[in-house]
Amino acid sequence: LESPPRRTGNYKPTLWDFDRIQSLNSVYTEEKYTTRASELIVQVKKLLEAESDWFGQLELIDQLQKLGLSYHFNEEINQILNSIYLEQKYYGKTEDRDLYSTSLAFRLLRQHGLKVSQDVFDGFKNEKGDFEARLGDNIEGVLQMYEASFLLVEGEMTMEAARVFSTEILQKKLDEGGVDDEQLSALLRRSLELPLHWCVQRPNARWFIQAYSARSDANPALLDLAKLDFNIVQAAHQNELKQISRWWKETRMAEKLPFARDRLVENYIWNIGLLFEPQYGHARIMTTKLFVLITVIDDVFDVYGTLEETQLFNDTILRWDVESIEKLPDYMQICYLALDNFINEMAYDVLKEQGILIIQDLRKSWSDLCSAYAKEAEWYHMGYTPTLDEYMSVSWISISAHTILLWVFVLITNPLEKELLQKWDNYHQIDIIRCSAFVLRLADDLGTSPFELKRGDVPKAVECHMNETGASREEAKQHVWTMLWETWKKMNEESFGNSPFSKDFMRSAADLGRQAQYMYQHGDGHGIRNREMEERILGLIFDPIV
Ligand SMILES: CC1(C)[C@@H]2CC[C@@]1(C)[C@@H](OP(=O)([O-])OP(=O)([O-])[O-])C2
Ligand SMILES: [Mg+2]
Ligand SMILES: [Mg+2]
């Protein structure tokens, strides 16, 4: 029986080939630049110390975060935010504080894990309990209220009302052209599309550095440090990318598996967002290799493999015995061995560094992932459209977040305790992992499903909801956005909880969701190039800020 013609993703070749990547070089690895940066860091620390009032301190902290510089000042920022929280200065009588400072304090303290009550906004309501219309006269204050509203947790009606109230005012102002300040209207447009709380820090820093350099009141030391630090970090990223690119070329997978996405740079960008701290260079290299293998094997199940082949591959991964590899078609033998080599490399890495054998944990994660892939392939080939709940029960695994976060956990947790690792045995119950996976899945479906369905793929969240409820595509997309929004409330709750995982891990889990919203903001930024993504990659990796 002639097997049906194989589908293809029609993926274009990579925009950034091996030679282009290997030709990357930057002057910002030179000693004189890092010395200059250290001097500027001292100057900015003095700026922080010199700030007398709490409002000025918060403004500076907010700026440092946007400029991607906050990691140099963690101690100072901790100390300032903790004392503002303890002294509750933002709670004062409404007349001597305003919407702007209250909202800024609410957002920065909550982001820091300090749970300011939503009651701080009660002072801005009228006797009926609605926010006073006059607040709309201060657009900067309303923008801060909007940004603060994304830090809500379940059941906080005041924060829901704050989001609706502020969104309406900001949208109306933009529609009427009522914002004459060009910089402010750019800020409004950007935040209405993606609020600060949903923005991954490093990839967005360049935009905020450009915006800050356009301000007449920009502090020269702060601006110089922002540009210099960005370029120094970029130089380090270039070296990491060159190293991964040599590995990718040696595997020859792009050539052997031409049907799959050859997206080394895009896969690396994911990890610039996911692993923020510059010292996580080795971790970014390993997680990028993981992303590259996930991308290829995802395409094996979603695009190229026949139903029988995908089941065969899944069985081989479940059993992980080399005898069964004999039965795999050649292209799958390449995938299996590349994956097996990588898992062994990773396990060896951890064994020699931490003295713990994690090979079973890594394989278990991958067998769960491939089982989910196989389930989706079965649904596609049977022409079956699951209910949305049924779809999510499989696709929150197939989006690979649980595997990505296991790699991140192992690579940044030092020392790696056995009992903490054992918590991964029932990762289905770990809220932060589930939330991160849901945001990644829902953002991915909103960004990639139109292209996936054109070439043939399992019905995605939007299509499942349409099929189940008869909703229109627009209504179904709105429903998916609402699910994403509900998930962020749970994710916010997790950052207050006393999780057994480190702050860096909790941040990475949330950043995985944020990075997805960044990659898919203008369509499928991962698989199908678009101008915005191209410009973002040039600005992030190739071109220093002058
Ligand atoms: C890194 C990833 C999140 C993972 C592999 C590439 C991705 C960008 C995404 O690709 P996609 O094909 O959209 O995943 P899915 O929809 O087939 O699950 C799934
Ligand atoms: Mg290719
Ligand atoms: Mg896919």
Ligand SMILES: [Mg+2]
């Ligand atoms: Mg898939």
Ligand SMILES: [Mg+2]
């Ligand atoms: Mg919990």
Ligand SMILES: [Mg+2]
């Ligand atoms: Mg997708």
